[in-house]
Amino acid sequence: MRKGRLVVVGNGMVGQRFVDALRDRDSNGQWRVTVLGEESRPAYDRVRLSALFDGVDPDELNLHTPDPQVRLRLGTSVTAIDRARRVVATTAGEYPYDALVLATGSSPFVPPIDGADLPGVFTYRTQDDLAAIRAHARGRRRGAVIGGGLLGLEAANALRLLGLATSVVEFAPRLMPMQVDTAGGALLRRYVEELGVACHLGVATSALHPGPDGSVAQLELADGGRVAADLVVVAAGIRPRDELARAADLPLGRQGGVLVDRTCRSADERIWAVGECAAVDGTCHGLVGPGYAMAETVADRLVGGAATVPNADTATKLKLLGVDVASFGDAHGTTPGCLDVTFTDPATRVYAKLVLSDDAQTLLGGVLVGDADAYPTLRASVGQALPAAPLALLAPAGAGTGAAALPGSTQVCSCNAVTRVDLDTAIAGGATDVPALKACTRAGTSCGSCVPMLRQLLDAAGVGQPRGLCEHFEVSRQELFDLIRIREIRTFSSLIAEYGRGAGCDICKPVVASILASLGTGHLLDGERASLQDTNDHFLANLQRDGSYSVVPRIPGGEITPEKLIVLGEVARDFALYTKITGGQRIDLLGARVEQLPQIWRRLVDAGFESGHAYGKALRTVKSCVGSTWCRYGVQDSVGLAIALELRYRGLRAPHKIKAAVSGCARECAEARGKDFGIIATDAGWNLYVGGNGGFRPRHADLFATDLTTEALVRLIDRFLMYYIRTADRLQRTAAWIEAMDGGLEHLSAVIVDDSLGLCAELDVAMARHVGSYSDEWRDVLKDPARLGRFTSFVNAPEVPDPSIRFTEERGQRVPAQAEETGSRQPVGLGLPQVRR
Amino acid sequence: MTGQPREWTVVCPLTCLDPGRGVAALVDGVQVALFRTTADLFAIDNRDPVTDTYVLSRGIVGSRGSVPTVASPLHKQAYDLRTGDCLDLPGVAVRWHEVRCRAGLVEVRLREEA
Ligand SMILES: Cc1cc2nc3c(=O)[nH]c(=O)nc-3n(C[C@H](O)[C@H](O)[C@H](O)COP(=O)(O)OP(=O)(O)OC[C@H]3O[C@@H](n4cnc5c(N)ncnc54)[C@H](O)[C@@H]3O)c2cc1C
Numbered sequence: 049m050r051k052g053r054l055v056v057v058g059n060g061m062v063g064q065r066f067v068d069a070l071r072d073r074d075s076n077g078q079w080r081v082t083v084l085g086e087e088s089r090p091a092y093d094r095v096r097l098s099a100l101f102d103g104v105d106p107d108e109l110n111l112h113t114p115d116p117q118v119r120l121r122l123g124t125s126v127t128a129i130d131r132a133r134r135v136v137a138t139t140a141g142e143y144p145y146d147a148l149v150l151a152t153g154s155s156p157f158v159p160p161i162d163g164a165d166l167p168g169v170f171t172y173r174t175q176d177d178l179a180a181i182r183a184h185a186r187g188r189r190r191g192a193v194i195g196g197g198l199l200g201l202e203a204a205n206a207l208r209l210l211g212l213a214t215s216v217v218e219f220a221p222r223l224m225p226m227q228v229d230t231a232g233g234a235l236l237r238r239y240v241e242e243l244g245v246a247c248h249l250g251v252a253t254s255a256l257h258p259g260p261d262g263s264v265a266q267l268e269l270a271d272g273g274r275v276a277a278d279l280v281v282v283a284a285g286i287r288p289r290d291e292l293a294r295a296a297d298l299p300l301g302r303q304g305g306v307l308v309d310r311t312c313r314s315a316d317e318r319i320w321a322v323g324e325c326a327a328v329d330g331t332c333h334g335l336v337g338p339g340y341a342m343a344e345t346v347a348d349r350l351v352g353g354a355a356t357v358p359n360a361d362t363a364t365k366l367k368l369l370g371v372d373v374a375s376f377g378d379a380h381g382t383t384p385g386c387l388d389v390t391f392t393d394p395a396t397r398v399y400a401k402l403v404l405s406d407d408a409q410t411l412l413g414g415v416l417v418g419d420a421d422a423y424p425t426l427r428a429s430v431g432q433a434l435p436a437a438p439l440a441l442l443a444p445a446g447a448g449t450g451a452a453a454l455p456g457s458t459q460v461c462s463c464n465a466v467t468r469v470d471l472d473t474a475i476a477g478g479a480t481d482v483p484a485l486k487a488c489t490r491a492g493t494s495c496g497s498c499v500p501m502l503r504q505l506l507d508a509a510g511v512g513q514p515r516g517l518c519e520h521f522e523v524s525r526q527e528l529f530d531l532i533r534i535r536e537i538r539t540f541s542s543l544i545a546e547y548g549r550g551a552g553c554d555i556c557k558p559v560v561a562s563i564l565a566s567l568g569t570g571h572l573l574d575g576e577r578a579s580l581q582d583t584n585d586h587f588l589a590n591l592q593r594d595g596s597y598s599v600v601p602r603i604p605g606g607e608i609t610p611e612k613l614i615v616l617g618e619v620a621r622d623f624a625l626y627t628k629i630t631g632g633q634r635i636d637l638l639g640a641r642v643e644q645l646p647q648i649w650r651r652l653v654d655a656g657f658e659s660g661h662a663y664g665k666a667l668r669t670v671k672s673c674v675g676s677t678w679c680r681y682g683v684q685d686s687v688g689l690a691i692a693l694e695l696r697y698r699g700l701r702a703p704h705k706i707k708a709a710v711s712g713c714a715r716e717c718a719e720a721r722g723k724d725f726g727i728i729a730t731d732a733g734w735n736l737y738v739g740g741n742g743g744f745r746p747r748h749a750d751l752f753a754t755d756l757t758t759e760a761l762v763r764l765i766d767r768f769l770m771y772y773i774r775t776a777d778r779l780q781r782t783a784a785w786i787e788a789m790d791g792g793l794e795h796l797s798a799v800i801v802d803d804s805l806g807l808c809a810e811l812d813v814a815m816a817r818h819v820g821s822y823s824d825e826w827r828d829v830l831k832d833p834a835r836l837g838r839f840t841s842f843v844n845a846p847e848v849p850d851p852s853i854r855f856t857e858e859r860g861q862r863v864p865a866q867a868e869e870t871g872s873r874q875p876v877g878l879g880l881p882q883v884r885r
Numbered sequence: 886m887t888g889q890p891r892e893w894t895v896v897c898p899l900t901c902l903d904p905g906r907g908v909a910a911l912v913d914g915v916q917v918a919l920f921r922t923t924a925d926l927f928a929i930d931n932r933d934p935v936t937d938t939y940v941l942s943r944g945i946v947g948s949r950g951s952v953p954t955v956a957s958p959l960h961k962q963a964y965d966l967r968t969g970d971c972l973d974l975p976g977v978a979v980r981w982h983e984v985r986c987r988a989g990l991v992e993v994r995l996r997e998e999a
């Protein structure tokens with residue numbers, strides 16, 4: 049069978065989704081796919097474009113995975129379609145097609161204003177646009193955005209982040225005219241102005257004037273007003289890119305766009321259009337969700353399916369300049385006879401409006417400003433009977449009326465068309481948390497706004513509740529922490545006698561040991577406490593696969609003198625330890641037997657080393673780059689800060705290991721965003737990122753606060769760590785902890801920045817206590833014969849080394865011998881052991 | 886090893902054992918893991934059969950239901966201290982040995998493989 053030739057014009061979000069969807073379905077390779085894209089980059093997540101200004105790496109926005117079955121030509125513009133010959137012409141030759149899919153998106157609409165072509169005037173659509181804006185903003189002070197809609201406000205925030213004093217000029221009498229009504233717009237304006245963004249509403253821009261350097265300097269408004277700005281972003285709307293179709297005489301929609309039917313097919317049966325360039329039954333959509341639905345539809349049709357696009361969901365929720373704004377359904381109340389219910393709370397500054405059917409029984413749409421917690425439930429209820437009385441739904445607390453009240457057929461996740469029944473079925477089938485629900489239903493994997501409802505459904509089903517730690521304790525780690533702290537319990541036996549049952553296990557004992565250590569209540573090998581530690585903490589070293597241990601001294605910030613390096617080399621040589629540089633910028637010495645540990649540590653402590661806590665659920669390292677001391681790009685002393693932080697938090701026990709890093713400039717050589725807390729230097733101070741990790745499920749940390757002084761930075765990290773230690777679950781890294789937190793990063797910020805729970809003073813005291821009471825665990829062990837007594841191979845033969853630990857050589861160093869080399873690892877006879885009395 | 890009954894071997898004073906923790910001992914050349922709980926003494930092979938490593942004495946002691954247990958420090962499987970049966974992997978077990986305390990001294994007598 050001859051393969052069909054499929055040509056896709058445009059490698060944007062929808063074009064890429066279409067190719068992925070087709071390749072998923074076209075199992076016998078019926079189509080040979082060629083993608084022609086004008087931008088120099090493969091498809092990226094345009095919705096998250098502004099994240100580039102938050103320090104997100106362009107690679108993170110990538111949506112494209114290479115596929116050998118798909119030919120991708122980037123930097124290639126299609127210039128014409130020859131429908132008779134069935135070829136498209138490009139800047140680099142012709143491509144024949146049997147089917148042609150147009151996914152050319154939109155272009156920014158630039159109104160015909162004098163001066164719109166001046167240097168310093170930009171649009172806001174592509175990565176190249178953002179790079180140009182960033183470059184021009186350097187050294188400039190004032191920015192303006194023409195257009196106060198969704199995109200305009202997003203651009204305004206970007207200019208703020210670039211350090212420009214920002215104004216917005218909007219022709220309509222309110223901000224976001226397409227989404228919110230007059231009252232919502234007024235509240236939004238107050239929020240936006242408080243952030244220092246000046247709003248000029250109900251007025252057109254009549255001209256842009258250059259300054260002495262020839263680039264833009266001033267906006268002239270239709271009412272005669274003037275706004276100074278040396279950088280201008282035009283965000284006055286978008287126009288579908290239908291120029292190829294127009295030139296090929298294909299019918300267009302009334303307001304432009306390639307006219308297609310519900311199958312996304314144009315008047316030419318071989319030509320399809322998807323995404324923003326398509327006018328489905330005459331209407332274009334400027335959101336990615338409807339575009340994705342079109343992509344799936346055409347992919348299905350091309351392999352013989354019968355899909356049609358569903359009615360587009362134009363609901364939007366976003367956080368603009370820190371303000372929640374949501375609109376959904378018939379937000380403007382255009383349905384004949386409909387009723388409005390509005391709710392305004394000047395104190396909490398929340399505005400909400402619901403649009404109801406004429407009998408007040410059915411929800412048709414609504415607008416929320418200031419608090420959009422109710423959005424997921426409301427959005428899912430459009431077209432249905434109201435799940436509760438209107439006021440109960442709108443009052444901020446009404447968010448909790450939630451998902452449990454929804455009928456089974458309701459689409460809980462509109463992005464992925466997942467209903468309540470689908471989710472309940474998945475829960476019954478064993479999905480017990482949000483990640484599991486995401487994995488098996490795809491709900492919550494796109495815009496994420498339905499995630500709170502997923503949680504509510506889990507709760508309603510009685511799963512996903514924080515469960516007891518283990519069979520011995522019915523309370524969670526956090527509750528245990530509070531019990532121990534408030535009741536001042538100091539031993540495991542009294543704790544389990546009073547609040548638990550049985551003898552404990554390898555889950556609860558180390559948790560309690562860690563809590564006692566976090567509370568700074570003495571050495572971890574003292575008395576009964578020694579028996580709670582897992583083997584790593586018990587021997588203050590890391591157990592390896594062969595039963596030997598590794599030794600990792602602390603090297604704060606990764607800075608080490610030649611003398612100390614020599615000591616490490618000598619110790620490793622004298623004890624024949626395998627050495628390796630770790631990812632945390634220190635040196636791992638492996639292959640020590642338990643009885644050697646005190647001898648090794650005596651040498652290290654004498655040379656000024658201390659425990660690196662590599663064995664503990666505790667602060668590991670604060671990695672650094674060389675920073676401004678040496679690096680020609682560095683803007684701050686990253687090494688100095690890393691050392692100070694590592695010394696401050698060394699020995700701090702936590703629910704899981706904690707890693708950190710400091711980079712001396714935005715080039716981020718220390719990989720700080722892969723850490724639980726990461727710091728990146730800026731010209732003005734430090735940016736703090738939280739919740740990153742490497743490992744099995746790598747995750748970049750999120751920006752938490754910007755341009756901090758060192759003092760403010762340290763105070764935030766203090767609180768972040770202490771709050772984490774108090775409230776996280778066992779073995780929960782900071783990323784998962786934040787994700788599981790109701791309200792996520794915002795909640796965290798409310799607690800540790802705004803002190804919403806009144807906890808900050810307590811957290812500060814706890815950290816001060818930790819810093820003041822730190823002492824090196826290994827130094828303490830070496831001073832105490834009782835603690836040293838635990839480091840023996842055999843209780844009755846302390847002079848006999850463990851015969852099962854055997855080595856072989858690899859690349860000049862000792863490594864564990866594999867089973868063949870040690871024979872069958874049968875114990876060897878050694879004569880009669882002595883009794884130690 | 887032959888079928889002859891073995892002798893009791895004195896290993897250490899009871900005071901060398903911390904409640905809730907194990908130690909390793911060498912008895913007739915065999916590595917034995919000795920445990921003391923609040924009420925009892927137990928002895929099993931020190932060898933973790935899953936990883937072929939001699940580490941069971943370093944596991945955390947506890948209980949599962951009414952069964953006294955130790956969890957392998959490497960991969961956390963729990964073993965019944967009384968019988969040596971692994972509670973997480975069917976069919977896996979370690980040998981248990983006889984242990985007693987006489988005049989303040991802990992004594993062990995090896996048992997043959999079942
Ligand atoms: C800053 C910003 C924020 C946004 N936020 C949201 C949001 O929160 N929610 C939401 O739903 N949507 C949002 N959008 C809109 C969303 O990005 C678009 O709906 C989506 O990208 C449309 O996908 P598309 O493939 O149709 O168009 P595009 O992603 O624009 O892709 C079209 C591609 O085709 C290429 N092309 C055009 N003509 C040719 C030609 N002749 N030859 C070759 N290639 C060509 C273009 O260069 C482009 O790469 C946002 C957009 C921006 C700019």
Ligand code: SF4
Nearest residue numbers: 673679682712713717
């Ligand atoms: S992050 Fe910046 S300061 Fe640090 S090494 Fe890299 S370029 Fe230099």
Ligand code: FES
Nearest residue numbers: 461463494495496
């Ligand atoms: S509604 Fe967008 S991911 Fe569920």
